[in-house]
Amino acid sequence: MESKGVSRRDFIKTVGITTALAATGTIPPVLYASERRLVTFPEKTELLLLTSSPPQLETPLKYFRELVTPNEALFVRWHLSNIPTSVDLDSWRLVIHGNVDKPISLSMDELKKFEKVGYTAVIQCAGNGRSFFEPPIFGGQWMNGAMGNVTWGGVRLKDLLKSAGIKSGSMEVAFKGLDKAALPTVPGFLKSLPLDKALEDDIIVAYEMNGSELPMLNGFPVRLVVPGWYATYWVKSLSDIEVTDKPSENFWMKTAYRIPDDPCGCVEPGGAPKKTVPINRMTTRSLLINPEDGSRLKSGQSIELMGVAFSGGYSIREVLVSIDGGMNWSPARLGKDLGRYSWIQWFYPWQPAKAGNYQVMVRATNSIGESQPLDGLWNPSGYLLNKIEKYNLIVA
Amino acid sequence: MKFIILLFISAALFFTSAALAGDQGFVKEGSKRSITLPAPNITLKEGPGRDVTSSYCRICHSLDYITTQQKFTKAKWMAVVTKMIKVYGAPISGENAKIIADYITTHYGIGG
Incomplete structure (x- = not known):
């Protein structure tokens, strides 16, 4: 039923129509241009390779038999090709600046002095399951492995923002990580949250996954955790938090990661929405x-x-x-x-x-x-x- | 009892090998963490336009960004290449954009 961690379901979607027809008598909705294979990346167990640079790795479904997903099995998804491959905590700092009374720069030791909080939360890529849409959609052809359930530990974003002092007239909080694009023309990865959302109790800057430090590929040393919302907001290798007095004009907020402005977030298959909003809360x-x-x-x-x-x-x-x-x-x-x-x-x-x-x-x-x-x-x-x-x- | 011990040993071996698998390419030295990523290992199919496609697309991403897509039409691939130029600033001329869209559609797409 299973070979080298590729489930039958993964396998059927991977090798194409002839085998699948023979095996189950049903036609899979997806035909890939190429096969999917298992790879081992640093600090990771064997995961399904979507792309190698920037890396996108998918979790085989068998790991979801556990209530909590092991760190080495959690999916990986980066946007820009120069991902952080080396971090020295002696020099790493988390900077909070912008429309604040007093910009602050925190070392890991200083960050850990804030009250520690934690909970278990599902992390899921906005495009999880994209390969199952009909008609097909361009983009990362995820099956259902771009998700996991992890116990996160860290400090409240709210506590950090209050320590810097939010000035009146603030509208959003923007988050940047250590990843960089290959070309200066590629928009840097940035996500922002409305200020009232950013001040919710449960949004944390996490330095622990399941009681251990974060794997590099999952955002060492800290990542934002916005529980209930898609992982696009969970900025990895977070290094820069900026309070702003106007909405973000960045590509990753204004153009990418948007859904139709409709209660269902949907349009007629193949259609185009009249108006869009940034993606936010996960569906059931x-x-x-x-x-x-x-x-x-x-x-x-x-x-x-x-x-x-x-x-x-x-x-x-x-x-x-x-x-x-x-x-x-x-x-x-x-x-x-x-x-x-x-x-x-x-x-x-x-x-x-x-x-x-x-x-x-x-x-x-x-x-x-x-x-x-x-x-x-x-x-x-x-x-x-x-x-x-x-x-x-x-x-x- | 022997069976249980054997089961325990094989389970222990399994988890040890699983834990070791991910340690390749990861170094932790004091306050520093470093990883070495495996090199992309994709060769595009032989055909006219392969070298142009390979050299431009690889500036920003590995070539599996092409090969793991579903089969799309030439119009779709042309729109994708245009996005790479207009949104991300890929230094691809109009002529090369056409060569790339032709090549990908022929080998990894659908229709003409």
Whole structure:
């Protein structure tokens, strides 16, 4: 069912139509120009290679059987080719400046003097699942491995901003990391948050992932954590925080990472939005993790389906499972609750009585009633994917 | 009991090798952390325009940014190359932009 960490689902999407047809009798929605392979990058276990420079590495789904994703398995995604490959904490500083009373420059020791806080939160790339959109969308062809659930430790952004003193008339807070572009004409990577968002209690500057320092590829020595929001805001190797009195004109805010200004964040497939807004909170999702899509099972043998469910900062209230392609739905048992930013595991015992092909579907609903659409919603950049996924299990 | 011990040893070996795998290219010396990234290892398919495509695209990114895309039309690839020039300032002439879009569509795209 599995070879070298590539799940059957990954494998089917990777090697193309002929093999997939032979294996499951279904046509995958994606045809890649090339195969996907496993690679080992520094401080990382074997991950699926999307691109090598700037690196984009995807987590094989098997790691999501754990409630918390190990540091070495967390996905990697950088935008600019000169990523930080060396950081010396003796000289590294986090600078807070701009529309403030007193600009400050903090060493790691000084940063750690602020009160330490932490929680477990899902980190998910805005384009996670992009390869499943139809019609296809240009950009990183992520499957579902551009996500993870990590216990973050750090200091409140709010405490740092207050220590510098926010001047009246401030509008946004902008964040920059140590990564640099290959050409001076490429816009530097910058993300900004509205001031009221930046002052929320739960936004932290994290120096710990699962109790250890951050891997270089995940943003050593510190990264911004904006729980509930897509990872584009979670600026890696954060070094510069600027309070501004006007909205950002930077490419990465004004042109990139935007969604249609509509409650669904969607347009007609292939269409163009009239107006867009910066991407923000994550949509509600649920996935089957074990057994993997395409697995073969024995009739009469009882198993437990297992997966994860999460939403943009609201607890998951219910996960429903269908094993007959959406005709009948039953609630799954939910696992340990690590708080509203974490994903929750769901479990569903099942004993297939007779042989055949079963289509499994999963649907989560959060505490404010947000759920998942049956058919995918489309937008031009391939963000917010949260359609109810369909998995095939073969019982023999 | 022997079985359990054996299981424990094999599990320990598995996790040790998994932990070691990621240590390649990572150095921690006092206050300093350094990594060495593996070199990109992609060769584009033989054909007219390959060298132009390879030399310009590689200025900013590895060539798997081309090969891992889905199959797109020539119009789409031309729009992508134009974005590279207009938005990111890639120093590609109009003539070379056409060569690049032609090459990618022929070998990694769809349609004419």
